[in-house]
Amino acid sequence: MKIEDLKGLVQDVPDFPQVGIVFKDISPLLASAKARKTITSLLATKYKDKEIDVVVGMESRGFLFGTLVADALDASFVMVRKPGKLPGAVVQEQYDLEYGQDTLEIQQHMIPKDARVLIHDDVLATGGTALATSQLIEKCKGTVVGYSFLIELDFLAGRKRLKHSPVHSLIHY
Numbered sequence: 001m002k003i004e005d006l007k008g009l010v011q012d013v014p015d016f017p018q019v020g021i022v023f024k025d026i027s028p029l030l031a032s033a034k035a036r037k038t039i040t041s042l043l044a045t046k047y048k049d050k051e052i053d054v055v056v057g058m059e060s061r062g063f064l065f066g067t068l069v070a071d072a073l074d075a076s077f078v079m080v081r082k083p084g085k086l087p088g089a090v091v092q093e094q095y096d097l098e099y100g101q102d103t104l105e106i107q108q109h110m111i112p113k114d115a116r117v118l119i120h121d122d123v124l125a126t127g128g129t130a131l132a133t134s135q136l137i138e139k140c141k142g143t144v145v146g147y148s149f150l151i152e153l154d155f156l157a158g159r160k161r162l163k164h165s166p167v168h169s170l171i172h173y
């Protein structure tokens, strides 16, 4: 499958979850085994020589390809979750969304000191989620080697906020 074929499977849903937002629905991509395998391979290839120790994925859609990419890179997978979902000691970071505000948490003990971390999410929009996640990794004393996204909304310029590490996205709008 080519990138254009993958793009053709993403559904635009106007005015979801709020008026004025065009939601990019990845459900048809997930439904296709061929699309899942292509996406996983293309995302992982970019980082295969980067000695990634940990792939960090953000709740909830970041878990989907995050674990598959971690498999492909033979790396650990660690969850970043919304508040109150992770047991034990956590570190927290507040962030702004394209549609709202929230807090993210990670279990500090899951990131070894100096671990080489790849941050993965399904969509890069304003960059708030990814920036907050990189700040969580810094608090845990890990190193953010790069950011990997399935979809990037170029018009929201989220990548401008992710200055310190390279950003790679498969599908651009």
Ligand SMILES: O=P(O)(O)OC[C@H]1O[C@H](OP(=O)(O)OP(=O)(O)O)[C@H](O)[C@@H]1O
Pocket (backbone or CB within 6 Å): 058, 059, 060, 061, 062, 096, 097, 098, 099, 121, 122, 123, 124, 125, 126, 127, 128, 129, 130, 158
């Ligand atoms: O770049 P940003 O403006 O921060 O937006 C991107 C984030 O928004 C969506 O998550 P959402 O909070 O809707 O949660 P979900 O994955 O649980 O649906 C998406 O999955 C990213 O995590």
Ligand SMILES: Nc1ncnc2[nH]cnc12
Pocket (backbone or CB within 6 Å): 021, 022, 023, 024, 025, 098, 123, 125, 126
């Ligand atoms: N427009 C959008 N579509 C899907 N997920 C998103 N996350 C943030 N903005 C989004």
